[in-house]
Amino acid sequence: MIFKDKFAGDMQNPERDSELNEALTDFRLSVHTWSDGAFSRPRTAVATVAPRQFWRLAVGCALGCVLVAGGASVGLWQHHQRVLELRIAQARIAEQQRLAAQQRAQQEDEDLLAKVDSDVSREVPIAMEPLAQLMAEDETP
Amino acid sequence: MATVEEIGAGEFASVVAKHRPQIFRFLLASTRDVDLAETLTQDCFLKAHRNWSSFRGESSALTWLMRIAINLQKDHWRNRRMQFWRHTQNNAVGLDEASEWLPSGERSVEQRLLAKERVRQVSKAVQGLSERQRTVFLLRYVEEAELSEIARATGLSEGTVKAHLSRAVARVRAELGGKR
Numbered sequence: 001m002i003f004k005d006k007f008a009g010d011m012q013n014p015e016r017d018s019e020l021n022e023a024l025t026d027f028r029l030s031v032h033t034w035s036d037g038a039f040s041r042p043r044t045a046v047a048t049v050a051p052r053q054f055w056r057l058a059v060g061c062a063l064g065c066v067l068v069a070g071g072a073s074v075g076l077w078q079h080h081q082r083v084l085e086l087r088i089a090q091a092r093i094a095e096q097q098r099l100a101a102q103q104r105a106q107q108e109d110e111d112l113l114a115k116v117d118s119d120v121s122r123e124v125p126i127a128m129e130p131l132a133q134l135m136a137e138d139e140t141p
Numbered sequence: 142m143a144t145v146e147e148i149g150a151g152e153f154a155s156v157v158a159k160h161r162p163q164i165f166r167f168l169l170a171s172t173r174d175v176d177l178a179e180t181l182t183q184d185c186f187l188k189a190h191r192n193w194s195s196f197r198g199e200s201s202a203l204t205w206l207m208r209i210a211i212n213l214q215k216d217h218w219r220n221r222r223m224q225f226w227r228h229t230q231n232n233a234v235g236l237d238e239a240s241e242w243l244p245s246g247e248r249s250v251e252q253r254l255l256a257k258e259r260v261r262q263v264s265k266a267v268q269g270l271s272e273r274q275r276t277v278f279l280l281r282y283v284e285e286a287e288l289s290e291i292a293r294a295t296g297l298s299e300g301t302v303k304a305h306l307s308r309a310v311a312r313v314r315a316e317l318g319g320k321r
Binding site for chain 1: 242264317
């Protein structure tokens with residue numbers, strides 16, 4: 001090592017200090033050996049992410065999450081709406097069926113009553129026949 | 142027949158092959174972090190490649206590359222986003238680890254231990270230097286650059302380089318003297 005430092009005095013001239021020279025030489029050798037070892041070591045590829053890219057990535061991820069969550073929410077809401085509409089339709093059909101059955105039952109009752117009225121209640125018992133004839137005569141003008 | 146670009150690319154490839162170990166070594170000694178040194182070395186050659194056409198050959202390619210490396214290193218530490226890492230320096234190796242690499246040569250065990258201790262002391266002193274002093278010191282005593290080359294690489298005058306070097310050596314000497 002050559003060090004021609006005219007600026008420095010004796011205390012700063014390493015050529016006059018063998019121990020300092022040795023120390024500096026050893027330091028240089030150790031750095032060279034360290035560097036050679038590190039330079040020739042097997043390397044692994046690591047994808048570095050610059051800070052700006054990191055923020056872009058983070059914002060992108062956040063937006064992606066929001067979109068996914070939004071999409072899922074809309075899907076769930078639509079599914080919920082469909083289930084609700086199905087239940088309403090089922091309830092409506094059930095109500096219509098119930099009303100139809102009720103009407104049918106009422107009709108049957110009415111038919112039965114009409115049949116009773118025509119077939120049974122208008123028949124005059126034999127014991128009441130004379131009285132019925134009298135009433136019929138009174139009704140004639 | 143090779144084109145101008147092909148010739149330029151070929152030249153640049155040979156410059157990379159020739160000087161990459163030196164740039165890496167300087168950055169490793171400066172940062173004491175292998176991964177960071179590799180990253181900065183890659184950045185250095187990337188920047189050099191982009192500006193290769195503007196390199197006029199006024200200084201040697203190594204001096205030009207060293208100047209880029211010094212600036213990258215400065216930018217790295219000055220980057221406010223990296224301040225946290227500056228304080229923690231997770232990947233930076235300890236002083237002992239750097240001294241572990243000292244070749245044994247034909248020394249006795251005692252001499253080896255003594256040399257190792259001296260390297261550890263120099264490393265400690267270098268670590269305590271200012272950024273500029275450390276750069277000048279490493280270029281001089283690790284890369285064995287001439288003062289004029291250091292001046293060109295750092296953009297300082299030779300007088301300023303000498304002043305920084307003098308202070309750095311005094312610091313190293315004090316560290317070695319204090320441990321005796």
